[in-house]
Amino acid sequence: MLERLDVLMAWCRMKFKPKKSRSLSVRKGKIDATTIFTVASQQIPTVSQEPVKSVGRWYDSSMKDTKRGLETVELATEGLLAINRCGLQGKLKVWCLQFMLIPKLLWPLLVYEICSTTVEAIEAKINKFTRRWLGVPPGLTDVAMYCRKAKLRLPLKSILEEYKCGKARLLSMLEDSEDPVVKTVQPTIKTGRKWKVVEAVDEAKECLKIKDVIGKTQTDRKGLGSSTAKWWSKAEGKEKRDMVINEIRLNKDSRRVQKAVQQPQQGQWTNWDNALQKSLTWNEIWHMAPLRISFLIRSVYDLLPSNANLVRWGKKEDPTCPLCQGRQTTEDVLSSCKIALSQGRYT
Structure with a gap:
C-alpha cells in the first residue's frame, strides 16, 4: 500500500514527509519493533523511537497512560514549587493556583485514563500549599476550603471534584451523542477502582428521578415560588448533562458535611442554626489583610x-x-x- 501511494504521489509531483509520520506494528497483541515501514525510500519512525502527539494526547510504544499519571504529579509538584518561590503574597499565590495551575492540570487528567487515587495525591499536595499560603494550621480540614454549605464559604475549587465532574460530563456526552454509532457503543472510561464514573452518573440520574417524584421542596429562607424548578423528565441535551454534573457536586458537598459532623472541634459550625453563611469573593479577599483572612478562617473552625x-x-x-x-x-x-x-x- 505504501509503495502504491508512493507511485501516486510521484505521479502528482508531490512528496511524503516520513519524519512527520509514525509507524506501529502489532503482532498477536504485542508490539513488534523489528518491522520497519518505508515510503519514498525513507524510514518512517516508530512510536517507540519518537512518541507522537495528537489532539493534545501523547502516544508512545507502551500504549498506556501509567506514565502520564506520574508526569501529571510531577507537573503539579513543579508548579506548586514555582508558585511558592515567587515573592507574591499568600492570597496572590492561591489565586495563581486556582486560575493558572489547576486549569493546566485538568486537561491531562481529562484526556488520559488517570485513576482517582492519583488525583487525590495531587489534591493533597495542593491542600498543603494552600494552607501555608492562607496562613492557617496544617491540621485544617479540607472541608473548610471546598465545602459550599459551610458557614464560611471560600472561592476555592477542588481539583478532585473538577476531575470527577469532567469525567461525568464526558460520559454523558458520549451516551447522549446524536451520532447513532457513538450512541450505541458503550463508552469505557477508566477511573480506577476507588471511584467509577458510570456508577456516579447512574446514581445522580436516580437521584434526579426521585426529585421529580418528590417535587419542589423549600430548603432555604427564600420565599415560596421565588426559585424555578428544573425537572429531569423535561430536560434535554446540555441541560440534562448540567443537571447530572450539579447533582454530583451536591453529593460531594453532602459528604463533606457528613465529614464535618464527625469532627467535634472543626465541625462545630454544623450546630450554628442562627448564624448566617458568609461567602467570600475574590474581590473581598483582595482588600483583606493576610492576617485577617487567617483569623477569619481559624475563628470559624476553632483553631x-x-x-x-x-x-x-x-x-x-x-x-x-x-x-x-x-x-x-x-x-x-x-x-x-x-x-x-x-x-x-x-x-
Whole structure:
C-alpha cells in the first residue's frame, strides 16, 4: 500500500514527509519493533523511537497512560514549587493556583485514563500549599476550603471534584451523542477502582428521578415560588448533562458535611442554626489583610490559641478565662464573656 501511494504521489509531483509520520506494528497483541515501514525510500519512525502527539494526547510504544499519571504529579509538584518561590503574597499565590495551575492540570487528567487515587495525591499536595499560603494550621480540614454549605464559604475549587465532574460530563456526552454509532457503543472510561464514573452518573440520574417524584421542596429562607424548578423528565441535551454534573457536586458537598459532623472541634459550625453563611469573593479577599483572612478562617473552625485550645495542644495547663474565671474557648473570647460584655469590650 505504501509503495502504491508512493507511485501516486510521484505521479502528482508531490512528496511524503516520513519524519512527520509514525509507524506501529502489532503482532498477536504485542508490539513488534523489528518491522520497519518505508515510503519514498525513507524510514518512517516508530512510536517507540519518537512518541507522537495528537489532539493534545501523547502516544508512545507502551500504549498506556501509567506514565502520564506520574508526569501529571510531577507537573503539579513543579508548579506548586514555582508558585511558592515567587515573592507574591499568600492570597496572590492561591489565586495563581486556582486560575493558572489547576486549569493546566485538568486537561491531562481529562484526556488520559488517570485513576482517582492519583488525583487525590495531587489534591493533597495542593491542600498543603494552600494552607501555608492562607496562613492557617496544617491540621485544617479540607472541608473548610471546598465545602459550599459551610458557614464560611471560600472561592476555592477542588481539583478532585473538577476531575470527577469532567469525567461525568464526558460520559454523558458520549451516551447522549446524536451520532447513532457513538450512541450505541458503550463508552469505557477508566477511573480506577476507588471511584467509577458510570456508577456516579447512574446514581445522580436516580437521584434526579426521585426529585421529580418528590417535587419542589423549600430548603432555604427564600420565599415560596421565588426559585424555578428544573425537572429531569423535561430536560434535554446540555441541560440534562448540567443537571447530572450539579447533582454530583451536591453529593460531594453532602459528604463533606457528613465529614464535618464527625469532627467535634472543626465541625462545630454544623450546630450554628442562627448564624448566617458568609461567602467570600475574590474581590473581598483582595482588600483583606493576610492576617485577617487567617483569623477569619481559624475563628470559624476553632483553631485560635484560646486557653482551652492551648491546653488541648499541650501548650498550657490552665484553661480558665482571666476575666470571668470560666473555661476560655474561642466562643467565650469572641462573643460570650460576661465581663467583656459588661465592660463594653465588644463592638
